[in-house]
Amino acid sequence: MLTHNLGYPRIGSRRQLKKACEAYWKEKISLHDLLKAGADIRLQNWKLQQEAGIDMIPSNDFSFYDQVLDMSLTVGAIPERYHDIVTDQKRPELDLYFAMARGYQNNGLDIIAMEMTKWFDTNYHYIVPEFKKDQKFKLFSSKILDEFKEAKRLGIQTKPVIIGPISYLLLGKEKETGFHRISLLQNLLPVYLEILKKLENSGATWVQIDEPYLAMDLSKEEKEAFLSTYKEIKRACPNIKILLASYFGNLGDNLPIASALPVCALHIDLVRAPEQLEEVLQSIPKNMSLSLGLVDGRNIWKNDFEGSLALLEKAQKAKETERLLIGPSCSLLHSPCDLEEESNETALTPEIKNWLAFAKQKVEEISNLRKLAIDQENKANLDILSENKAAIQSKAEAQIIHKAKVKLAVELLSPEHSQRKNIFSERQKLQEENLKLPLFPTTTIGSFPQTKEVRQWRANLKKGVLTQNQYNELIKKETKAAIEWQEAIGLDVLVHGEFERNDMVEYFGEKLEGFVFTQNGWVQSYGSRCVKPPIIYGDVSRPRAMTKYWTSFAQSLTNKNVKGMLTGPVTILQWSFVRNDQARSVTCQQIALAIREEVNDLESAGIKIIQIDEPALREGLPLRLSHWDAYLKWAVDCFRIASSGVKDETQIHTHMCYSEFNDIIQHIAAMDADVITIECSRSQMELLDAFAEFQYPNEIGPGVYDIHSPRIPTEDEMVQLMNKAKAVIKDRQLWVNPDCGLKTRGWEETKEALIRMVKAAQSLRDNATLNTSSFSTKVLNNLG
Structure with missing residues (x-):
């Protein structure tokens, strides 16, 4: 049974990345200083997870701005309006990258930024890829490979994280009519294969490919694209072990597609959708490993070990233990960094603090769940479980949570509470008379x-x-x-x-x-x-x-x-x-x-x-x-x-x-x-x-x-x-x-x-x- 993480917060425990980026944009620090700040955060994150006992530590989960924008730069999906920044202005690659995210006004150039929108149903924003009919792609940035090699030089074998080709296309937007972006898959896939081959040649064994769109409604064409794409990846890169990650919801009617893909492991979100476990266990082939997303990557409450262990036990009965992986429900990008760092969170009451877990603590929970799944009789493990039970029970029984007056006010809500007195056309006349605003x-x-x-x-x-x-x-x-x-x-x-x-x-x-x-x-x-x-x-x-x-x-x-x-x-x-x-x-x-x-x-x-x-x-x-x-x-x-x-x-x-x-x-x-x-x-x-x-x-x-x-x-x-x-x-x-x-x-x-x-x-x-x-x-x- 392996432990792994889908991604770690990249801002730094004291928002070091924010401060470094903003200083660079204001030309207060050099590019070298900014790159060093990023390297320091990556090293800290990798070591923290290594020390916590995570077997498969992610790389390429770091980003200076946004992971989807990283992928756009990697595959050369750079809108034409930005080309002059590189060719005419001789700016470094990172300046092109920031211009795509933030716009650019300099040296006679005036270029608008790319669109930004929410990442599924989270409060994270990503930069929307822009696509044209017959768009060409090429390997433009070596970031994925560079960060894998960087970790390897430091003695840390990582699992590179890549946004999957289908989700990447579906996250984007057509900038002209007459085509659907999924039709670009045949142009995009060769670049993905080139990345995977380079990773394999550099010593990567596992690669995590995120396909969050597997939790979405998919068309027949999109479902077929999953099958053809991953068959081609398996054919071209047979020695790379692919961990395909879905999250944020139930696979539902996409389960037959996910279970038919020629990948080594499938990750499912059991925090958002614990009900899917039984059907997944019945559907996936025996030779496919299953990654259980048991620790909530999007909230700050302690994991209920008893509840997670019940799911784990069900999985162990259906799957060989060595074919199970334990991880968070999704990337820990959405969690704060550390609850226990020195001088952190001294204002929280001990009672409430005892109910919480941030990213560092969630990594430890993943490791502890493996210990408990393997041996609950060990005294140290019994102490871990007992302490967790006490925290969960404390929250369930806390008097500070419940207010009778508030509950009564909700019970007394009626349709009248959600109705204005008159329709808008009548209100508009009164407001025009009252406010006297111009056109x-x-x-x-x-x-x-x-x-x-x-x-x-x-x-x-x-x-x-x-x-x-x-x-x-x-x-x-x-x-x-x-x-x-x-x-x-x-x-x-x-x-x-x-x-x-x-x-x-x-x-x-x-x-x-x-x-x-x-x-x-x-x-x-x-x-x-x-x-x-x-x-x-x-x-x-x-x-x-x-x-x-x-x-x-x-x-x-x-x-x-x-x-x-x-x-x-x-x-x-x-x-x-x-x-x-x-x-x-x-x-x-x-x-x-x-x-x-x-x-x-x-x-x-x-x-x-x-x-x-x-x-x-x-x-x-x-x-x-x-x-x-x-x-x-x-x-x-x-x-x-x-x-x-x-x-x-x-x-x-x-x-x-x-x-x-x-x-x-x-x-x-x-x-x-x-x-x-x-x-x-x-x-x-x-x-x-x-x-x-x-x-x-x-x-x-x-x-x-x-x-x-x-x-x-x-x-x-x-x-x-x-x-x-x-x-x-x-x-x-x-x-x-x-x-x-x-x-x-x-x-x-x-x-x-x-x-x-x-x-x-x-x-x-x-x-x-x-x-x-x-x-x-x-x-x-x-x-x-």
Whole structure:
């Protein structure tokens, strides 16, 4: 029985990679320094897993930005617009790589970034591959081979991890019509075979090929592609042992395909889908090894050894022990690094800390499960099992988890709680009279840049260097400056800037009961962006107002409307580590009721526009289409519970980013937000097609520039994007705004971009007035 890991967090236990990348982008460190930072993290990760007793340690699970982007560079899937960066600018390969992720403005070149979207139903973002008809591929980057050789020089035999060719193609997007990306498989496969042969020649014995699409609905053509592809891999590379990894869900109707593939081992996720074990055991051939994903790679709760051992025992009865592998459910990329590192998590109570396990502890759990499966009678192993049982029982019986008042409030929910008083068309008339906004009103999504000074104030408050009053005065000054600047450039609906907030979920979690927070529980969201998800351990309630003070203060500074800014219940749920002892829908209802109270408080304080962000609503979709309706029913209902307690005159906004809306547009409409703002710039307004075809009735703000890139678009570029929007959406429905919040951007680029955005909106208004005037003149002439 072997132990293995599918992947380890690459950010470093103290976010070393984030700091190194951002320093490199600002030209504060050299390429050599950045590469060394990456090498140091890899070495630390490999040694940690080796010392924990992991038999098959992954390599190529490290990435400077994103593993899908790594694969695009490896196979030469580099969009043509980036070619000049290498050929003309003589930049190193890593600069090309970062340009694909972040865009590029330098030496006369102005190149937009590639699209970014969510990795299945996680809070991780990947860079979407771009494909053309008859696309050619070639081995461009040697990263996979280089990292395997690097580990080998250090005396560590690794299992290289590669995104499978079919999942890689399906994760991408066709950039022209007339073909399906799966048709490119015949062009792509030779590059994969070349990689595998090079690994074999370098001494690799096992290679992990990730095919997460095996947990998705697949077409007949895609299923056939799996069979033909892996037969060809086996024929071309007979000596390489392939561990095929599926995760995030049940293989379901793809099990016959997976079990028929000529691979040495199949990995299944038994955390998300423990029910599949029996069918898998009956289906896979005797000579195929089975990897059991027993330790949760996506949450922070300790493994219940008794439950895992029951699954292991069932597998041992059906499979020879030497043909079983133990691992996490998926890559530990989605877990924080280390719970026990010196000075880590001293703020957690011993009771709650005893319920948790981060990546390092999960690796140890994998090793311990093997020990227990082989010999439970050993005293040391008995102690391990006894300690685990005590922790699991402690959590099950903890009084701090359950609140009778909260449970009763959920039980008393009725359909009236999720209904506005009148339909949107009637609300819209009242809101137009009440708000008096121009055509193409401008706003931002909420946050403004958090400078080093602002972050230092918050740190000094926590350290006691600043008193609460001193801190408040500094935040008031920053807020006042932001309000005055927004008024000066002519924004129509203002925001207070959120300078008092750390993270859009963490901030609210800190003010709600039922949440607890870590000091260094960082996970990667995208690139250098790391988040510290709250932990929902118990019933959720709102003891007091959370945002009214700062929103009311900002509103007192201006006659223009300032939006109240809240994070929605589904996003708070999705972007937290969620308790695993009750249905997620029930936890979401509890959060929705807390947000509803906050919405009502803001309205009572005179706030006329309230934004409830739900960027994570789509990412919560189950992987299988057959499960969507059940999820969307409770998710949309929770948003409506949070937003429906206000008067018709109060305008409710929501924001969503990186979402494909075509397949859930009717559910987006069912949210019944008065205004929805969405990410549209990287997709060049393609996402609006769904709203146009559906004839979406409410108002829409399609983002006109990408805030995830430092690139500043021109005014003409924004006008052109809005003209694309105008072609499919009525003028009266359209808002003008960035793609997302501006927290991570610098002030210089933010100011320039927003000034151009306001000018673009004015240009649209001027053009609309001109067209109206011209039309009126034609009517009068005809009458004459």
